[in-house]
Amino acid sequence: NAGVTQTPKFQVLKTGQSMTLQCAQDMNHEYMSWYRQDPGMGLRLIHYSVGAGITDQGEVPNGYNVSRSTTEDFPLRLLSAAPSQTSVYFCASSLTGAPWTEAFFGQGTRLTVV
Amino acid sequence: EDKVVQSPLSLVVHEGDTVTLNCSYEVTNFRSLLWYKQEKKAPTFLFMLTSSGIEKKSGRLSSILDKKELSSILNITATQTGDSAIYLCAVPTQGAQKLVFGQGTRLTINP
Numbered sequence: 643n644a645g646v647t648q649t650p651k652f653q654v655l656k657t658g659q660s661m662t663l664q665c666a667q668d669m670n671h672e673y674m675s676w677y678r679q680d681p682g683m684g685l686r687l688i689h690y691s692v693g694a695g696i697t698d699q700g701e702v703p704n705g706y707n708v709s710r711s712t713t714e715d716f717p718l719r720l721l722s723a724a725p726s727q728t729s730v731y732f733c734a735s736s737l738t739g740a741p742w743t744e745a746f747f748g749q750g751t752r753l754t755v756v
Numbered sequence: 757e758d759k760v761v762q763s764p765l766s767l768v769v770h771e772g773d774t775v776t777l778n779c780s781y782e783v784t785n786f787r788s789l790l791w792y793k794q795e796k797k798a799p800t801f802l803f804m805l806t807s808s809g810i811e812k813k814s815g816r817l818s819s820i821l822d823k824k825e826l827s828s829i830l831n832i833t834a835t836q837t838g839d840s841a842i843y844l845c846a847v848p849t850q851g852a853q854k855l856v857f858g859q860g861t862r863l864t865i866n867p
Contacts, residue, residue: 646798675855682765684844684857685799692853700854732798734855744790745855747798 644668648733648748655723655755663718663751665733671746673736674716678702678729679750685732691716723755758783758849762858770866773835777861779845780827789828791819792844794860799844802830835865 649664667674675690677700687700691710705727707719716735720727730752736745759782769775781789788806792799803812805821805828812819816839819830832839845858 677857682859684760684762684859685846686857687854690854698853701856744801744804747800749797 646733646735646746646748648731648751650751651749652752653754655720655753657723657725657755659723661720661723663720663731663733663753665716665718665748666714667716667733667735667746668714669735669746670713671735671737672713674710675700675734675745676706676708676716676718677732677734678727679732680729688718688731720753723753725755727753728755729753758847758854758856760845760847760856760858762843762845762861764861765859766862766864768864768866769835771835771837773865774831774833775835775863777830777832777843777845777863778827779830779858780825781845781847782826783847783849783856785849785851786823786826787848789821790846790848790855791828791830792846794842794844795840802843832863837865837867839863840865 646667672693676688677685679685686702689708691697697708730750733748734745763778790804791802803819810821816833821828842860844860846855
């Protein structure tokens with residue numbers, strides 16, 4: 643049982659480049675989300691999805707795009723990378739409409755934008 | 757605006773000490789509060805507290821929810837170096853569609 647899988651684990655981008663962070667889960671969870679973690683700021687929600695075809699914005703959505711074409715996958719796209727997007731990114735999933743139950747996190751992607 | 761605040765932000769103690777971590781929240785339609793432990797990578801779930809389950813315990817860790825004070829504490833007794841981690845508190849908001857996290861408490865246990 644793989645749980646939540648994120649790729650890549652590390653990435654260095656130049657300012658202005660675009661890239662996609664991948665997230666896949668095999669638990670048939672409807673709810674998936676992306677967070678970024680910066681020192682002293684906890685985890686902040688970027689985008690979330692309550693099911694295939696449905697996405698919505700979190701606290702810090704600017705500069706990021708998401709789509710949810712399948713239940714399993716929830717990729718996060720950086721449209722034009724900026725140094726302010728240097729962070730650790732976590733994908734999480736949980737049961738239908740209920741992130742108040744335990745959320746399962748991926749291992750994170752450490753992104754550096756230079 | 758929904759908010760979760762943790763204190764202290766950082767704590768250093770000696771092995772064997774008891775520690776208390778704090779989490780306070782301001783959210784509409786409170787449903788539950790969750791505690792996570794984050795070591796080197798992904799946060800892992802510790803406890804969920806609700807109106808019907810205000811106290812949880814697992815080994816040396818325990819947590820209590822105070823709905824009157826809008827807060828929760830996480831206690832760790834007889835600390836070990838393996839307890840060193842960031843402890844995160846989170847509360848679901850907006851119809852349970854969003855999880856708002858506190859800043860985290862970085863706990864360091866020295867041998």
